[in-house]
Each structure stands twice: as structure tokens, then as C-alpha cells.
Amino acid sequence: MEAGMVTPAPALVRFSGIQKTYDGEHLVVKNLDLDIRKGEFITLLGPSGSGKTTTLMMLAGFEVPTQGEIYLAGRPIKNVPPHKRDIGMVFQNYALFPHLTIAENIAFPLSVRKMNKAEAQQRVSAALRMIKMETLAQRRPGQLSGGQQQRVALARALVFNPQIVLMDEPLGALDKRLREQMQLEIKQLHETMGITVVYVTHDQSEALTMSDRIAVFNDGVVQQIDRPDALYEHPVNSFVAHFIGENNVLAGTVESIEKDYCRVTLAGGGAVTARAVNVSGAGVSTSLSVRPERISIVPDGSSSEGPNRLPARVQNTIYLGDHALAVLDVAGNAEFMVKLPPGAHDNLSHGEKLFVTFRPEDCLALDPV
Numbered sequence: 001m002e003a004g005m006v007t008p009a010p011a012l013v014r015f016s017g018i019q020k021t022y023d024g025e026h027l028v029v030k031n032l033d034l035d036i037r038k039g040e041f042i043t044l045l046g047p048s049g050s051g052k053t054t055t056l057m058m059l060a061g062f063e064v065p066t067q068g069e070i071y072l073a074g075r076p077i078k079n080v081p082p083h084k085r086d087i088g089m090v091f092q093n094y095a096l097f098p099h100l101t102i103a104e105n106i107a108f109p110l111s112v113r114k115m116n117k118a119e120a121q122q123r124v125s126a127a128l129r130m131i132k133m134e135t136l137a138q139r140r141p142g143q144l145s146g147g148q149q150q151r152v153a154l155a156r157a158l159v160f161n162p163q164i165v166l167m168d169e170p171l172g173a174l175d176k177r178l179r180e181q182m183q184l185e186i187k188q189l190h191e192t193m194g195i196t197v198v199y200v201t202h203d204q205s206e207a208l209t210m211s212d213r214i215a216v217f218n219d220g221v222v223q224q225i226d227r228p229d230a231l232y233e234h235p236v237n238s239f240v241a242h243f244i245g246e247n248n249v250l251a252g253t254v255e256s257i258e259k260d261y262c263r264v265t266l267a268g269g270g271a272v273t274a275r276a277v278n279v280s281g282a283g284v285s286t287s288l289s290v291r292p293e294r295i296s297i298v299p300d301g302s303s304s305e306g307p308n309r310l311p312a313r314v315q316n317t318i319y320l321g322d323h324a325l326a327v328l329d330v331a332g333n334a335e336f337m338v339k340l341p342p343g344a345h346d347n348l349s350h351g352e353k354l355f356v357t358f359r360p361e362d363c364l365a366l367d368p369v
Contacts, residue, residue: 011035012164012196013059017068020054020220028054030220032068036164036198041190043199043207046217047243053168055217056200060166061085073163083112088157088165092172094149096141102152103128103137109160127155130189147178154186164196171206183209204244208232216240237278238366241289248295248336250288254279254365262365264288268332272308274363286365292339294362297326297348298355306357312336314352317345330356 013036020029029051036042044052057063059070061082069076077085088109096105106127110120128134131151141149150170157165167186171179187210190197201207207214208228215225216239224231224240235241242249252264255271262276264286272288279286298306315334316327324345330336338356348354 010038011071012038012073013198014071015055015059015068016071018055018058018065018070019067020051020058020063021066027066027220029058029065032220032222034215034222034225036196039194039196040212041187041197041199041210043201043211043214044217045201045204045207045214045243047202050217051220052200052202052215052217056166056168056198059164059198060087060089086163088160088162090150090153090157090165090167090170092169094141094153096149096152096156098141101138101140102133102144105141105152106156106159109156113160115160123159127159130158131155146174147182150174150182151185154189158189158193158195162195164198167197167199169201170199172201179206180209186210208244216243218243235277235289235364235366238287238289238368241364241366246292246337246339248290248292248330248333250290250331250333250336251368252286252288254282254284254286256282261360262286264365266310266331268330270310270331272310272363273360274365275361277364278366285368287368289364289366290358290362292325292337295338295356295358297338297340298357300353300355306355307359308363309355309357312354312356314348314350314354316350317348319345328354328356 015032015034018029018032019027021027032055044055046052054063058065061080065078069078071077072085097108103124107120107124110123128137131154133148133151136144141152171182174182183206199210211228213225214228214231216223216231218239224236231240231244235244241247251267255263255265257276257279260276261273262279263271264274265271274288296306310330312328312330314326315329318325318327322342324340324342326338326340326345326348328336328338
């Protein structure tokens with residue numbers, strides 16, 4: 001190993017050749033091979049029915065793989081019951097016992113494990129301090145807000161020092177502001193305690209905010225697994241490009257390929273140069289991906305040429321506070337979006353003709369949508 005290189009953390013969890021079917025015909029999870037490193041925050045991200053929650057439930061022990069094996073700390077666990085896997089769980093609906101106090105809810109996993117009373121009391125006190133709810137220990141869940149209940153559920157999952165904590169859409173029931181606050185709190189706890197977290201969500205902004213790595217699921221298959229910035233900047237296919245962040249799509253045909261770039265004739269007219277990310281050769285159809293914040297608007301009649309210059313017509317403008325969106329008709333895409341600073345949209349009028357430009361390195365040629 002070269003000097004200065006960091007050795008990757010060992011795999012705490014390993015999914016090996018995992019398949020899952022409920023009806024014997026349709027595979028919900030297909031040939032899953034996935035390593036989860038000790039101490040990382042990994043998010044399973046994807047639309048409904050993509051297989052992410054089923055994967056989490058198999059790790060928790062609530063579902064059994066149809067084929068393959070799951071390893072935890074090097075040991076196969078397919079036949080190990082959930083309560084013996086040393087895994088904490090946090091659900092969207094909190095799953096707190098309404099008749100127990102907050103302290104009793106947090107202590108429940110310790111009583112199941114028959115921990116002595118003195119040590120259990122110390123751990124519950126530490127957990128209450130961790131979530132800053134020491135003064136609410138004798139309240140019941142019904143007397144708490146949604147955010148407070150979710151903090152209790154988190155404390156209950158951590159109080160017995162599990163090897164790993166699984167979170168299934170834990171913030172889905174909270175309003176936007178509280179959800180964003182809890183994202184930061186959970187991430188801070190992860191960093192402070194060094195715990196391994198497997199997090200399931202369909203919210204890509206949540207995944208980008210919290211994760212060390214993200215596994216993007218679609219139709220039972222992991223399409224790409226990488227750091228948030230790498231997924232955003234370097235998607236390997238159209239699904240990942242469209243699912244992670246805002247994205248403009250232009251259909252075209254590859255004219256030629258030279259090294260890492262290709263020339264593409266657009267179906268709606270014009271031609272551009274793009275990074276050849278996932279194209280097999282000249283003559284094939286492709287789907288171009290361009291992020292709204294990577295595009296510049298050039299007034300009609302401007303002498304500025306710019307790379308990848310395409311004619312456009314203003315359809316609409318949308319003010320969003322910290323930025324604005326110009327919705328344009330470009331090369332057959334009538335919902336082509338350009339992100340602008342606040343106020344920059346004031347001079348744009350419906351039907352106005354102009355041009356857009358973007359750098360070849362910001363335009364990705366991918367497999368057709």
C-alpha cells in the first residue's frame with residue numbers, strides 16, 4: 001500500500017448473493033452484493049418498491065432471504081432471530097409503548113436483555129442526556145411532540161450499544177423544518193458515537209445531507225453506490241442522474257466519440273459536445289443530462305458564442321426565495337430549467353427568445369431514458 005493511503009474500514013455487514021421474492025416469481029431484491037463498513041452512515045435510497053426497505057428488513061431479521069447469506073461481523077445471521085442480532089431499530093411511526101414513561105420506553109431493550117437495575121439506570125440517564133430530555137423522563141409518549149418522540153425512539157435504539165442501528169424512513173412523519181433539524185442531530189450523534197447506521201429513505205436531499213455513502217436502488221438492483229458528491233457529479237446511468245438532484249434531459253444520437261467526449265445531434269435540433277459516460281458507440285441513442293445550476297443564459301443577439309450554445313424560448317419563471325428558476329423550451333424539452341440568482345429572472349418575459357450555454361464537461365451522455 002502506498003504511503004499516506006487510508007485503509008478502508010472492515011465490512012461489518014456483508015450481503016452476499018441475496019435474492020428475495022414474496023410470490024416465487026417476482027424478485028424484489030436481485031443478486032445483492034453489498035458491504036457496509038464499520039462506523040459508516042450508509043443510506044439505501046430509491047423509489048417505492050425498489051427493494052431498499054426489504055433489504056433493511058432482511059438485515060433486521062424480519063424478512064428471510066430467498067437466496068444468499070447475510071454476514072454480521074463475519075458470522076452468517078440468516079437463521080439468527082432479530083432479538084439476538086445486536087441491532088437497534090428506529091421506525092417512522094416511533095413504535096413507542098404509550099402506557100410506559102419515556103424512561104421506561106428507553107429502558108425496555110435493557111430489561112429484555114436482563115441487565116442489572118443499577119447499570120440500566122445509568123444507561124437510561126445517559127441516553128436522556130444525549131437527547132436532552134432529562135426533565136421529561138416521567139412523561140408518556142402522548143404528551144410529547146413528534147420530534148421528541150423520535151428522539152426517544154432513537155435513544156431506545158442506542159441505549160444497549162448495538163453493533164449497528166437501522167433507520168426506516170424515521171423522519172417521514174415530521175414537518176420540513178423539524179425534519180432538517182433531526183437530520184443534523186442524527187448525523188451529529190453518528191459522528192460523536194462512531195456507530196454504524198443503515199438508513200432508508202426515498203428523499204434524495206435527506207440522503208445527500210446525512211450519508212457517508214449512498215446505495216441507489218431501482219427495481220431490486222443497486223444502480224450505484226458512492227459518496228454523495230460522486231453520485232451527484234458522476235452518475236453512471238440515467239436513473240441515478242435523474243433521481244439524484246434536479247436534472248435536464250435532452251434526447252439525441254451520438255455522431256462521434258473522441259476519448260472521453262462525444263458529439264451528439266439533438267432530436268429537437270442542434271448539436272452539442274458531452275462527456276461520454278455511458279455510450280457504446282457512434283449511431284446509438286443517448287440521453288443527455290445537464291444540471292440547472294451549470295447552465296448560463298445568453299440574451300438573443302449577444303455576440304458571446306459560448307460552448308454548447310442552443311436557442312431557447314422562455315416558458316415561465318419561478319421565484320423560490322434563495323434562487324429562481326427559468327423554465328425554457330430547449331431542443332424539444334419544454335421544461336428545461338435554469339437556476340438563477342434571486343432577481344435575475346425579473347428581466348425575462350414569457351415567449352422571449354434567448355440562448356443557453358453549458359460546458360461539455362457539465363453535459364453527461366448516458367444510456368437512453
